[in-house]
Amino acid sequence: MKTLAAAVVAAAALSLGAPAHADTAAPLPTVEGVPVLGQALIGNVTDDRLAVLTVHGVRRVEGATVLYYSLGLRPEDQSGGNAFFNSYGNGNNYVLNQGGATGLGCTAAAIDVSTSLAYSALRVDAAVPCIGTPVADLMAPAEELGKATVGWVLLAPVPQDISTVDVLVGSALVQSVPVEDGLLEPVSDEAAPAVGTGWPAVDTTRLSDVVRAKGAVFDLRSQVKDVKKKVTKATRKGGEEIDLDTSVLFATDKATLTSRARGVIAEAARQITAAGSSGSITVTGHTDSNASDAYNLDLSKRRAAAVARALEPRLPGGISIRSVGKGESEPIADNSTAAGRALNRRVTITLPK
């Protein structure tokens, strides 16, 4: 079945006419015996030197995924004192980690935007709440500033049908990393060996200490808005959604469709049909946080019902519609700004997975 995402991407490509050819970014270095699957430059808040972050492997093992990476100073920064790579990355506490996990090694994930899921570091109840390279070992001493050290961390299991992911580590994102099976060999006796001297031993025995394993898988949301048609295609929690802007569908505080709503709903129906959807779709009303909970809940229900009534006759047979209201309970943006409130006032059509 053709997916909505594929249909939208194809339509977007067509809308560009004959697309100009995009150049390819500079190639990755080739290093004998060392897989180089992606690179990024990272900094930190206390050291002006930039480090080269290299992803060497995303490897499935029983119960987990192993992310191998290395860190080393770029050539022009190989001066000064010891380089402590565990302090690199500005924002390690804030992205795709569980409950206050800290440090570079614990803030890592394999990201699959197409299924809207990210597989982050598995959590353990310990001073360093993840399973990976001891952070003190992630460093280049002053007398070896040209050394790139290899680290690893255990992530949540990446499903077998995912062949490529984007990787987050060290506050940096690296695209298009293949997911493969098994540990890298040969194994070094160093906890954080220099690149090329073998791979660190991965301690999978600690998987029995993992807590809240489900919490290591984060839901993602991505959206592409068709500016003229006022329809936003979103992927969320592995499913596909179409968001309709209520400022076009309804007058303020009203649940009667405006004259402009007809075109928007027709476009939504066209996209649902193009996606080849069948079964039950859900139309959900959402509001911003202005007014009371009860008022917003009622308004959202009435708006969802109005959209569902208008949508139903435009859909092919075999599709049933359920309408629900969530009021202000599921914001997607900040309710303290006008822009955020506008995003929260929406009617979402959720397609069957």
Added chain:
Amino acid sequence: MTTRRHAAGLLTIALGAGLLAGCTGDDGPDDPTPSASASGSASASGSPSSTASPSPTLQDRSAELLDGASGLEQIATTKARSGSTFRGATFTFYRLTRSDASTLLVWRVTGGPSSNTNDANVRFWERYPVLVTGGKEYSVVSFDKENDGWSALSNPLLPLKSGAEGPPQSALYPPLPAGTSTVTLKSPWFSSVKVPVTDAPTAGG
């Protein structure tokens, strides 16, 4: 009433705390298995997809890896909006690469005399730049941050010093259509700017 927390100040404090915590000890593997041999290659144990390759001598290849890394080449620049907390700052863009799965934007900010990063809190994903092309707006990917709302899949911008270029920032977006050569970046942070798009590099490619 449902509101999302404002935590720009907390962000700074917690980031600092996190860095300190990151400098403490670790309880990593206690008993690594020494099995390095005189020669070997990157391969996978017990794997049908092992990357068998000729067996090179085990030796420190850091220089090959680090010397071969591509640097940051400027592809576009723009000034901060006066109404933004970044006022006086300069945004320099270094990479906008697309794959079939995602799009990656990399930039650095040079602070002005009164610039601050409050507008770049990852919790306010809707303030992040959007990529505009072909009549569509591509918003930054967000993630559901453990009962704390949807946050941008990006790293917070720290530090920001006047006259100094900060560390590279990156943010992930949905995939642009194949063949897209240019997009316009729109943001409440800075004046709109056109940025060229390249295809993401791949291993061996």
